[in-house]
Amino acid sequence: MCESKEKTFFKLIHGSGKEEASKEDKIRAKEKRNRLSLLVQKPEFHEETHSSRSGHLAKETRVSPEEAAKWGESFDKLLSHRDGLEAFTRFLKTEFSEENIEFWKACEDFKKSKEPQQIILKAKAIYEKFIQNDAPQEVNLDFHTKEIITKSITQPTLHSFDAAQSRVYQLMEQDSYTRFLKSDIYLDLIEGRPQRPTNLRRRSRSFTCNEFQDVKSDVAIWL
The missing domain is CATH 1.10.167.10 (Regulator of G-protein Signalling 4, domain 2)
Known part of the structure; x- marks a missing residue:
């Protein structure tokens, strides 16, 4: 009877361990996806940051x-x-x-x-x-x-x-x-009138995306 209880207890503990391991794997996988998502979005983020800074600078040095x-x-x-x-x-x-x-x-x-x-x-x-x-x-x-x-x-x-x-x-x-x-x-x-974005800026964004494609093999460092 005691032996049966011990087995049952062992199964519960073992099962709980698997469950914990499964949760940890899911968390790791989610973190990996988040890091990869950030890497892909990085060029766009920089462009938006640069654009907002440029707009701020244009406002500060506005010519009459x-x-x-x-x-x-x-x-x-x-x-x-x-x-x-x-x-x-x-x-x-x-x-x-x-x-x-x-x-x-x-x-x-x-x-x-x-x-x-x-x-x-x-x-x-x-x-x-x-x-x-x-x-x-x-x-x-x-x-x-x-x-x-x-x-x-x-x-x-x-x-x-x-x-x-x-x-x-x-x-x-x-x-x-x-x-x-x-x-x-x-x-x-x-x-x-407010300054308009130029074609050169859009070309720069395309180049940034191409640069990302060239270094995509380095994604392994995020894993």
């Missing part, structure tokens, strides 16, 4: 329509205003030609250099990024201008990029600037 209207008076007035320069840079990114304004800004910074070593290092960096053949952000320059820069890059001066910067400035003024004045980015500013 009257101020934005002055940018239409001349290209120089546009570039001399910090927010005008930022708006024009955003526009060039939608056309995938931001290397022109990035080169112009790099030249402006370069001309402020004072130490000889700083001049050499910055000149080399600008040359490798914007001037040399197959540079990551190569600007459109004629052969003669590029040749002069190439020959002088070993002993650069503060005027080494003057001709190239002037050339790029003219290209932007005669081409990109006129389109900028007709763009939604500029028209929204002078009419006081």
Whole structure:
């Protein structure tokens, strides 16, 4: 009789252990699903966070329509205003030609250099990024201008990029600037409308998703 009770008790304990183990397995499985869900949603989360931050920044640095209207008076007035320069840079990114304004800004910074070593290092960096053949952000320059820069890059001066910067400035003024004045980015500013999302931002989100696909094999680290 006692032996029977012991067996019954053993079965109850054993069964309870299985039940506990089953609950633990379910909890682990749920945690795994939650972690995987977070991993999949991560790009979207970052985009929403970035978007909300961008919207907050746009609100803080909002330009008055009257101020934005002055940018239409001349290209120089546009570039001399910090927010005008930022708006024009955003526009060039939608056309995938931001290397022109990035080169112009790099030249402006370069001309402020004072130490000889700083001049050499910055000149080399600008040359490798914007001037040399197959540079990551190569600007459109004629052969003669590029040749002069190439020959002088070993002993650069503060005027080494003057001709190239002037050339790029003219290209932007005669081409990109006129389109900028007709763009939604500029028209929204002078009419006081909220800034609209651009195609470049959506493309960035797609790229983020592709990056996730490339690293999906690392999901094992979450398990």
